[in-house]
Amino acid sequence: MTNKVLMQGNLVIGEAAIRSGCRFYAGYPITPQNEITEYMAENTARVEGGVFIQSESEIAAINMIAGASATGARVMTSSSGPGISLKQEGISSMAACELPGVIVNIMRGGPGLGNILPAQGDYFQATRGGGHGDYRTIVLAPGCAQELADLTMDAFDLADKYRTPVILLADGMMGQMMEPVVFRKPKPREYRTEFSITGAGEGKSKFIKGLILPAGDMEAHNWKLFRKYEEITRKETRAVCEINPDDQAVIVAYGTASRIAKGAIKRLKDQGISVGLFRPTTLWPFPAAELLRVVRGGTKKVLVFEMSTGQMLEDVRLAVQGVAEIDFYGRPGGTVPPPVELANVIARRLTDKKRVFNHFE
Amino acid sequence: MLNKAIFSGFGGQGVLMMGYSLSHGAVKEGLNVTFLPSYGAEMRGGTANCTVCISDEEIASPITSTPDFLIVMNIPSLYVFQNRVARGGIIFMNSSIVNVEPVRKDVAVKKVDCVGIAEKFGDARMANVAMMGKFLRETGVVSPDSYLQGLAELLGKKKKGILEANANVFNAAFNG
Amino acid sequence: MAKEKIIYQRPKSLKKAYTHYCPGCGHSIVHRIMCEVFDEMDIRGITIGVPPAGCAVLAYFYFDVDMQEAPHGRGPAVATGIKRMLPDRVVFSYQGDGDLAAIGTAESFHAASRGENITVIFINNAVYGMTGGQMAPTTMLGQKTTTSPAGRNSIIDGYPTKISEALALMPGTAFIERCMVTSPASILKTKKAIRKAFEYQREQVGFTMVEILSPCPTNWKMTPLKSLEWVEEEMKKHYPIGVLKDIKAQGKESNAE
Numbered sequence: 001m002t003n004k005v006l007m008q009g010n011l012v013i014g015e016a017a018i019r020s021g022c023r024f025y026a027g028y029p030i031t032p033q034n035e036i037t038e039y040m041a042e043n044t045a046r047v048e049g050g051v052f053i054q055s056e057s058e059i060a061a062i063n064m065i066a067g068a069s070a071t072g073a074r075v076m077t078s079s080s081g082p083g084i085s086l087k088q089e090g091i092s093s094m095a096a097c098e099l100p101g102v103i104v105n106i107m108r109g110g111p112g113l114g115n116i117l118p119a120q121g122d123y124f125q126a127t128r129g130g131g132h133g134d135y136r137t138i139v140l141a142p143g144c145a146q147e148l149a150d151l152t153m154d155a156f157d158l159a160d161k162y163r164t165p166v167i168l169l170a171d172g173m174m175g176q177m178m179e180p181v182v183f184r185k186p187k188p189r190e191y192r193t194e195f196s197i198t199g200a201g202e203g204k205s206k207f208i209k210g211l212i213l214p215a216g217d218m219e220a221h222n223w224k225l226f227r228k229y230e231e232i233t234r235k236e237t238r239a240v241c242e243i244n245p246d247d248q249a250v251i252v253a254y255g256t257a258s259r260i261a262k263g264a265i266k267r268l269k270d271q272g273i274s275v276g277l278f279r280p281t282t283l284w285p286f287p288a289a290e291l292l293r294v295v296r297g298g299t300k301k302v303l304v305f306e307m308s309t310g311q312m313l314e315d316v317r318l319a320v321q322g323v324a325e326i327d328f329y330g331r332p333g334g335t336v337p338p339p340v341e342l343a344n345v346i347a348r349r350l351t352d353k354k355r356v357f358n359h360f361e
Numbered sequence: 362m363l364n365k366a367i368f369s370g371f372g373g374q375g376v377l378m379m380g381y382s383l384s385h386g387a388v389k390e391g392l393n394v395t396f397l398p399s400y401g402a403e404m405r406g407g408t409a410n411c412t413v414c415i416s417d418e419e420i421a422s423p424i425t426s427t428p429d430f431l432i433v434m435n436i437p438s439l440y441v442f443q444n445r446v447a448r449g450g451i452i453f454m455n456s457s458i459v460n461v462e463p464v465r466k467d468v469a470v471k472k473v474d475c476v477g478i479a480e481k482f483g484d485a486r487m488a489n490v491a492m493m494g495k496f497l498r499e500t501g502v503v504s505p506d507s508y509l510q511g512l513a514e515l516l517g518k519k520k521k522g523i524l525e526a527n528a529n530v531f532n533a534a535f536n537g
Numbered sequence: 538m539a540k541e542k543i544i545y546q547r548p549k550s551l552k553k554a555y556t557h558y559c560p561g562c563g564h565s566i567v568h569r570i571m572c573e574v575f576d577e578m579d580i581r582g583i584t585i586g587v588p589p590a591g592c593a594v595l596a597y598f599y600f601d602v603d604m605q606e607a608p609h610g611r612g613p614a615v616a617t618g619i620k621r622m623l624p625d626r627v628v629f630s631y632q633g634d635g636d637l638a639a640i641g642t643a644e645s646f647h648a649a650s651r652g653e654n655i656t657v658i659f660i661n662n663a664v665y666g667m668t669g670g671q672m673a674p675t676t677m678l679g680q681k682t683t684t685s686p687a688g689r690n691s692i693i694d695g696y697p698t699k700i701s702e703a704l705a706l707m708p709g710t711a712f713i714e715r716c717m718v719t720s721p722a723s724i725l726k727t728k729k730a731i732r733k734a735f736e737y738q739r740e741q742v743g744f745t746m747v748e749i750l751s752p753c754p755t756n757w758k759m760t761p762l763k764s765l766e767w768v769e770e771e772m773k774k775h776y777p778i779g780v781l782k783d784i785k786a787q788g789k790e791s792n793a794e
Contacts, residue, residue, distance in 0.1 A: 006388045006396070024622060032400060051621045055614070056647035063611035063644070067587070067618025070605040075618075093608045116400070177423050178381070178396035180388050197603035197619075199626050201582040207597035207604040211590075263422030338426030 004180035009170065012145050012181050013104055014039030016152035017076050018046055020186045022102070024068035024075040026053040026061040028083060031116040032172035033106035036078040049073075058083040062090030062103070069099040070208055072196030074156055074189070078104035080172075081122050082113060084130075091165050092131030095225070096210030100159035100191070102152070103137075104168045106175040109334035117334025118172035118256055123311035126169050127284040134222050136229045138166040138236065139283040141254040145179035147281065153186050160191045162232055169283060171307065173256045173336060232285055239287035243276035243294055248350055249301035250276040250294060252316050254283060256336065257307050263339025264346060273347060275303075283312070288319035295324040303346060306330045362417060364502050365425040367442055369410035370434025370455070375489035378515075379432065380411035382493065385511030386503040387415045395423035408437050415502055430500060432492060433459055434475070453496055455488065471499055478534050487530045494534025505535055548572035550581040552601045561761025563751025564592060564660060566718045568599050570728040571658065574735060575602065584627040585619050587612045589636040592666040596631055610641020613648035616655045627738055629656040635665050638674040638700045645700065649744045652709030652792045656734045657746040659701070662753040663772060670756030674698040677775055682756075697775055701748045705782040711743030711792045713781040717750040717773070719765040730780075742785060743792030750776055 007015070014036050017025070025040040037054070044050035051068070055061040058079055065075040079087060084105045094101055107122045109115040126139045138158050140151040148170065155166040197206050212218040242265075243250060253261040258279045265275050278294055280287050295302060302324050304313045309332050320326060329345050331337045366383070370376040377398050384396040398411040412428070414420045427447040433439045434455045443463050446452055451469045457476035473495040475488035490512075497508055509528055516524045547553065550572035558565045575581045581602055588596035590609035597604040607615040612630035620628040630648075637645050637659050648655065664682055665671040671684040675697050679688040689697070705713045712734055716727035727749055734745035750772050752764035759767060784792060 004388055006384055006394070024618065026618070049622070053617070053621065053651075056643055056650075059611065060614040060617075060644050060647065063607060063614035064618040064621075067605060067607075067615035067620075068622045069618070070615075071619055071622040073622045089608050090611070093606075097606060172400070173397065173423070176398055176400045178384060178394075178398075179423075180394060197585055197605055198623060199583040199585055200601070200603050203582075205581075205597075205601045205603050207606070209597065209604075209606040211594055211606060259422050260424070262419075266421055336424055338424055339422045340426045 004182055006178050006180050007145065008035060008176065008178045009145050009148050010035035010106065010175040011039050012148040013078070013152050013168065014043060016149045016183065017102070017156070018043045019183055020153050020156040021047055021074050021189060022076045022156065023047050023049055023073040024051050024065060025077065026055045026064040027077050027079065028055050028058050028061055030080045030083045032108060032118075032175050033078050033080050033104065035175070036104060036106070040076075058086035059089065062087040062094075065101050066090055066094050066097070066099055069094070069101045070097075070197050072191065072193060072198065074160075075100075076102040076104065078106065080106050080108045080116075081110045084122060084125065088125075088131035091137060092129070092133050092135060093210055094165045095129070095131075095135035095137065096133065097208050098163040098195075099165070099208070100163050101165045102155045102159055102168060103165055105170070107169065107171040109332070115334045116172060118174070118307065118336055119332055119334050120171060120255060120257060120307040121311070121332055122169065123283065123306070123308060126167050127286070127315070135225055136284055138162070138164065138232060138285075140166065140168050141281055141283050142168070142170055142174060143255055143258045143279060143281070145177065145181045148174065149181050149183055151281065153184065157187055158236065160189065162228055163195060164228070169255070171256050236282060237285045237287045237290065238281045239290045240279045240281060241276070241290070241294060243278070243297075243299065244274055245298070246274045247276040247299055248274060249303055249346065250278050250299045251303050251305050251346070252278045252280070252291065252312065253305040254280050254312065257305050260337060260339050260342055261305050264342035267339055267343040268346060271343075271347065273350065275346060280312075283315075286315040286319065288315070291316065291319040292321065292323065295320050300324050301327065301350070303327045303329060303349070305342060307336065308332045363420070364415045364430070364500065365428045366413050366430040366432065366502075367410060367425070367428045367445070368413070368432045368434075369408060369438035369442055372409045374409070374434045375486070376409045376434055377411050379489045379493055380413045382508065382512045382515055383413055383415075383503065385515060386508035389507040389511050390503055392417055392503070393420050395420050397423045408435070408441065410438065410442075430496070432496060434489070434492070435459065436461055439463060451499060453492060453499075455492060457488065471495060473534065478537070479530050481533065482526050482530045484526065487527055490527045490530045491534040494531040494537075498535045505531070548576045550575035550601050552599055554598055556599055557595060558592065559755045561752055561754040561764060562592070563662065563718045563749065563753075566724060567658065567660060567727070567749055567751065568596065570724060571731055572600065574728060574732045578732065578735060578739075580627050580735065580739075583625070584629070585623070587616045587619070587628070587630040589630075589632045591633040591636050593631055593633065593660070594667070610636050610639070611644055612636065612641065613644040613653065613655065613657060617648055617651070617653050620653060620655050624654070627656070627735060629658060629735075631658045632660070633666065634659070634661045634663065634673045634675040638698045642700070646704070649704045649707050649710050649746070652711070652743045654738055654741050654743060655745075656738050657744075658731065659746055659748040660751045661748055661776065662751045663697070664753050664756045666753050666756055675776075677771060699776065701746065701781050704744075704746060708794070709744050709792055710746070710782055711784045712737050712745040713748070714783075715748040715750070715776060715778055715781060717768055717778060719750075719752070719768050737785070741791060748776075750778070
């Protein structure tokens with residue numbers, strides 16, 4: 001037990017990044033993720049040649065990490081919703097140029113400036129590419145401090161492996177909460193130097209670009225990226241299932257919402273109602289096949305619970321393909337409902353036979 | 362066994378420190394713990410609070426609608442949180458400041474003269490540690506040794522005298 | 538046999554390629570003299586360039602050095618990332634007036650403010666070239682463009698931006714010179730300025746920038762010759778040629794305090 005340290009979620013991300021060999025961090029202050037930026041300011045020096053820059057903007061930050069990534073360094077930036085919106089131009093560019101990098105989004109309430117409280121309204125932005133053009137980003141969704149550590153390390157590995165930006169999607173509560181955590185040993189890095197530009201030396205010069213003017217060539221590049229995304233979907237989809245044969249329903253929830261769901265499930269169990277939990281830890285690729293298997297296995301009711309108004313719900317509908325009845329409960333805008341509230345909602349909905357799908361109670 | 366506590370008071374009373382040090386003590390005992398501070402606007406002058414959940418099993422939700430224990434260091438905190446406390450739970454009141462009675466009759470109330478105890482050892486700012494002494498005496502959530510070990514680590518970089526004074530305050534409240 | 542001497546040839550750092558630039562455009566001249574400087578300083582193998590969005594977006598087809606594309610205006614940020622990871626390389630950002638003085642002003646301003654040890658080559662042709670001749674931040678008062686059809690009007694469109702003068706005020710900048718490429722003499726002067734900028738970068742003196750007034754006959758709707766005259770007669774009036782800042786000439790070794 002002594003190797004466990006009690007750490008705030010934002011700091012866990014920073015420490016995991018440093019241990020993963022993140023050599024370059026650029027960021028701009030925004031609540032509720034400032035602790036990451038501050039931690040990196042203090043700790044990038046621990047990595048050989050490590051550099052921290054407080055950039056003039058989120059736009060500059062993402063482009064700085066793109067430049068550093070092009071030289072072959074492990075790179076990260078972090079922000080919250082409004083800043084992540086600004087970074088989209090650069091994320092699209094990194095996807096096009098096939099540059100690895102980790103982008104952390106500690107979500108807050110939105111749209112617009114919104115508030116600084118925990119919410120999950122950036123699901124669409126994260127899982128649908130977010131910026132312009134035909135691309136996807138891998139999206140990892142930790143549900144506790146231990147996963148913040150593990151998935152941050154995984155994010156660097158996945159970014160390198162597929163040469164693509166990876167988003168770590170958490171929220172203000174994940175970022176601010178403290179839990180005990182153990183840092184595993186990071187995997188040795190495998191990244192081929194041929195993908196980087198470091199000066200041509202005596203050899204042939206190289207360039208990294210996303211501008212491809214002829215339609216045929218651009219199409220070929222889009223299909224190349226698509227094949228990569230297909231491979232990621234095949235190999236990297238992840239979910240945690242806590243399902244029992246006598247479950248009357250399964251809750252689908254990620255991140256902080258999944259913690260509330262766990263609390264609700266415990267309360268329902270005390271009332272004699274058995275409910276399962278399906279918790280995606282990759283939001284893109286969404287674990288559609290895994291969820292379909294669960295509902296085909298007998299769970300005929302699915303309840304999607306989000307701290308947003310029904311975004312992951314769309315992925316669940318696509319995954320379930322009409323095999324099971326889908327219901328939804330959401331609390332957006334920084335309201336984190338206590339488990340008792342969700343438990344009451346589920347209990348009511350399981351007994352109300354005439355219920356038609358409705359966003360509102 | 363799951364114990365859920367909300368600590369609340371003015372910013373500057375060391376409310377977050379209470380929850381943080383308790384969480385440290387719990388980690389010392391190999392327990393699972395979540396420490397969730399309020400953050401943002403509340404940090405600046407208003408009511409600060411934090412939620413600590415401690416369990417020997419996995420902790421599902423780090424937020425709670427029905428804490429077993431409520432620790433109030435000022436009057437507004439009592440009004441905000443008293444109705445949430447679980448039936449049969451305990452409200453700990455910093456009686457040096459909180460001179461009103463809770464409306465709840467189905468919970469136990471423990472009054473602690475936190476400032477008085479702390480001042481005996483030279484500094485009113487240790488009132489929060491006095492409260493922790495009484496809290497752990499009544500609840501036994503973690504042992505006093507684990508708590509003081511955790512506290513020593515948190516205060517580690519500061520002067521040794523500060524830790525000694527805090528330990529004295531804690532022990533006085535725990536044994537008093 | 539009489540002794541033959543090569544007096545003019547393609548610089549080694551310039552790829553053997555036909556450029557896509559219009560006849561009379563200043564970009565190809567600037568590319569060439571930059572490559573001459575790379576050859577003369579023997580830095581081709583350690584140089585990394587960042588091309589802009591704009592007419593020079595395809596610069597990697599001409600410069601035989603490693604290059605990394607940047608989104609519109611973000612060249613100095615991308616160059617910052619590269620330079621901080623590889624401090625011993627020579628890093629430049631090549632930018633037009635829209636890229637540097639409009640959409641990317643923040644990135645230019647703050648790279649200069651941080652004193653990033655990079656070189657910016659700033660092509661000022663007072664118009665948006667690639668998109669078809671719209672008004673630029675540097676468009677002259679009275680100048681007709683597709684988005685200022687009656688001529689730039691200070692009340693509606695504001696004034697032409699003097700970014701070099703603004704950056705020269707900042708403590709992070711080490712060397713800023715405004716040049717033009719309208720005659721053999723002015724081209725040689727421009728080359729000297731570019732060389733100085735790269736030398737300063739190698740000596741880690743600080744942020745360096747060379748602004749080059751450059752003709753755009755196509756969008757100015759002039760003959761190449763007439764456009765050279767227009768630079769000398771009109772543009773130069775608002776954008777005076779010369780050194781705006783040179784901290785070494787002021788006796789300082791670098792921009793560091």
